[in-house]
Amino acid sequence: MLLCAARLGLAQTTDKPSLVEQLDRSPVKLFPRWQIEPSIDCNWQFEEEQPAPAIDLGKLKSSYLTERIDEARRIVLLEANPDLNGRDESLNMLLGYLLAPPEDRMTLLAYLSAAMALGDESNAQTIWSAAQSDPSALQAVERWLVDHSPSLAEARWRERLTSAQAQNSSLFVALKGLGRIGNTEDAEAIKQWLEAESSYLPTRLAAARALGNLQSTGLEPLARDILSSDLPQPELLAISLLRRHSSSAAVKICQDLLTQDVNEETDTAAHAAAYEIIVRAAPAVARTLAMTLREHPDSNVRLAVVEHLTNLGDFAALKVQGFSLRDSNGLVRRTVRANMLKHYRQSSEAKKLVTQAIGYYLQGDFAEGAEQALVMAVKLGLNGAATRIAPLLEHAEPRVHVRAAWALQELASSDDVIALLMPEAQRLTAKIASGNSHITHDEESKAAFLFGAIGRNKYRPADEMLRKFVPKNGQLMRESTRASAIWALGRIWEGTQNQELAGQLAGRALDGDPNDPEAIIVKYTAAIAVGMIGDNGTIKRLERIPESKPLPIGYAKEWALDQL
Template sequence: MGLWCCLLVPPLVWLPGTGLACAAEDPNEVVLLHAWEVDPDLDTQWYYGTPPNYIQSVDIDKLLQGDLQQRVEEAQQIIVKANRGPVEDRRAVLDAVLDALAQKEQNRVLRMVLVSAASSLVQDTEEAQRLWDALEGDAHARRMVEPRLKDWKSQVALDRWRQVLAQPIADVRYAITVLEGIAAVGSSADADLVRRVLLSDGAVLPVQLAAATSLGQLQTSGLEELAGAIADSDIPRGKLLAVRLLARHTGSAAAARLNHIIDVGETAEQSLAYQVLASVDASAALQRAEAMLEHPDSTARRTAIDLLDAQQDVRSLNLQAALLADRNVHIRRQVRENLRRKAAHPELRQAVEDIVRFHLQGDRFEGIEQAVVLVSQLQLHSLAPRLLELVDHPREEVHVRAAWALQTLQLQPEVLEAISQRAERITARLERDATMSFTEEITAAFLFEALGRHRYRPADRYLRKYIPKADQKMRVITRTSAIYALGKIWEGSRDKGLADKLAARMLDDNPLDPEEITVQYASAIALGRIRHPSSIAQLERVPDDPPIARGVAAVWSIEQIRQASDGE
């Protein structure tokens, strides 16, 4: 699915030198696609966000036989490529790297880069053992690898880690690595060693936190008394340590300790205790959900939302719905997505619609923006008049989304007329060279698309003003959407005059002032909709081939025109 401009507020990320915008990743974000990006759905790539996971190849000969600089650069590239996606012939590349390491390469820079390259390629315990063996006698290189051993579930350093814990550890970072490793691959027999670290007088807080986490993973019962003693002591962050000890416990004793910490602890301690309580005793955590929805820590609020969302009653639905206007954008998106899913249940549908109406009339823009998205997702056509009012909302998060949502709904005649009047005023402003912000342009573009999707012919008198390039006086995005709308309005009309004007825009490759690619694309698509037979020759002159957008559009439009001719 393409995306020329996804106005996502917040956050908006600009891609330098492209003029494109894309959103920071969030699974619950809704991309505000323009109608011409999805109608027709040609899978044209307008969105240049996260690059696809192409298979990455490695030059093994250069890695093994090149000069020093080439070998270092190729090893560095292995790291980069492994992070981007699958490495071609990964095992063969790993074999080559391990062979180079086994040869005891003397250049320290190359050796360290090879160690990092190997670490980026290893995937399992057997490969971890091979890497460890290749580094025999190189304590520094092995220390580089040790933090990754837990990810590979490798026990190659377990005996060493036990020896380290048996004596005072001066290196805090290494102590944390050892404790995390033992937590991942150790056994309950290691619990006493970890306990001694936790309770040692010289342990600093980061090491104590790692030790408490490790002990809580190694021993999943019987730590309630220790947790209580630490929580009630004067040990700094004792309650936080206690919660980590109880992370995998179950039963009423652990739940009682956690509830006490929630009652008397500080913000971070309460939040973590509530997360653990949700897994230890979900019913007890659910009883606290209403209060935790107001907790200052967003993770605590998210935990409460998850517990409420597991219920299927109107009260739980309404409780979490209050956070549709939460100050944390990720939480309000999560609640919106939860409500969208709940609306699929007939017994909850009306409650969800009532929530949407409530927030549409609210004074918090955060709740309004999410309610607007729900209007579109749930196709609540009767709420279009309220969306039209919100197009004048002072917050761009609201007015842009309101315009976007309008072009996804079935609109009443009076709403279309009001949109048309607004669109005509916008056109008059642009003709006067009036200043217009980018969000105003996006809002106008969505309104044009609403008129096009409804084939609102009275709009033709001003939408045609967007066809001429005119030094982009009428703005690129609004021109693109206006041309899309004209194609929809005059679909099947075979209007040669209009088609010829659009063909000129499609084919304008003036080297000093070429037409914008989105305008060329929309013009090509519009020709396929208008379907004048003479447009085929013009479409065949398009120099681009698929998957370039204009080439895709030309192929599609030629097919549309020929099918229409064959059907006569």
């Protein structure tokens, strides 16, 4: 049952974004060097631009009922697209139909659904009035009114709370709506449905949340009673009641919940919400709890902890966060990483702390932590860390050894470091050349990154190994690794006017065999490499490439010709 209370609407909204909201917590994309060097405005995810979807007004006003219904249903499917054309005209047409509601239920529901998808509070009265003749339509519109114009159904919802025959499904909507616009006078009726034996769990939760919305004080005794009751999910019900409370008694209830022993059978659905109440009402207590809760089994709790520590913004909070670089949840890890990167240059003590954290996790004992340490080292340009990164090429976890290769591509800056990675590059080359069908995507990526490191450092001892990737040979040597190896050769022989190598690479760029086509990325990097090597006669051969921009090879041809 999906009743996680990670976010019960407890966050306080302000005009100014929080420190967490200012962080870039997005995953880091790992690119081989040939995709970003040289810097060419080439989109490797090139897709044909799709026209914005449009509502078919002709069908919506068709004389055939089935066409009108089909288009109304299509509107519901398309509504989420911000580029949808024809919204206003379609809404006006639908509202016109609803002024004289159709008697056929299917037609009425189709028109109402489309109108609700396109409409807002300014259209609510028309939509509400049209639904009055059909119970199913009323139920659907009530759910919509909760977020758009709850006052229209307010009296109806209050009446429902006093009816002993009210159904749980309709009670849920009424409780949710009154939780938005009700007042403390509704509290007693809402409380009855919280405690009623006939109430299902969703109804009880809706009642608890409604009470929690309407009252910011005085519900602590009820919360304690529920916690000691045999009601289902008592913790979630109790914490929902206290969502706006700030008293020491409310904080104590939340704190007691969070400090109890937790095992695999513990229901932790309310724990994140309990912590957020403490964050709002007693930040100092939340800071104290962070040391233990950073290891909580519920990732929602751990995320709430690192977000609170981030928003505190001080060095002491940063120290506590370092542990969570190893967290099993990606968003938790990325939050800590982003915060540490932000603090790195703000003080000498923060710089020292972040450097120590990177060094600790580069030992490789925690795969998740090593993953983040590698990204941080690259983001901070810590070239000196390269020698500590090289051993991670043999790490058991692909997430580590692939990122280690990527990090070396970005950070390796001496022949000594390249010598450390060459054995792995040679091993992967031999495995690929053997025709082993069990070469994984991770191994291909790893080799491509290592070749990028070799190329950036113009490491000529690798020339013989890299040249194995030039011949097409039925793509035996894999497209991605060939592209990186060819780019690396271009860098190694950059400016040397090596006519023999440039000629071989030009042959790859010009390969137009329809029966055995050369890979697009190989043609691209081959043209780039020819431009790097700088033999004018060979570069001029690239004028024969038939493709032009926006195809990638068109960009590469133009760049190479610019090197003449």
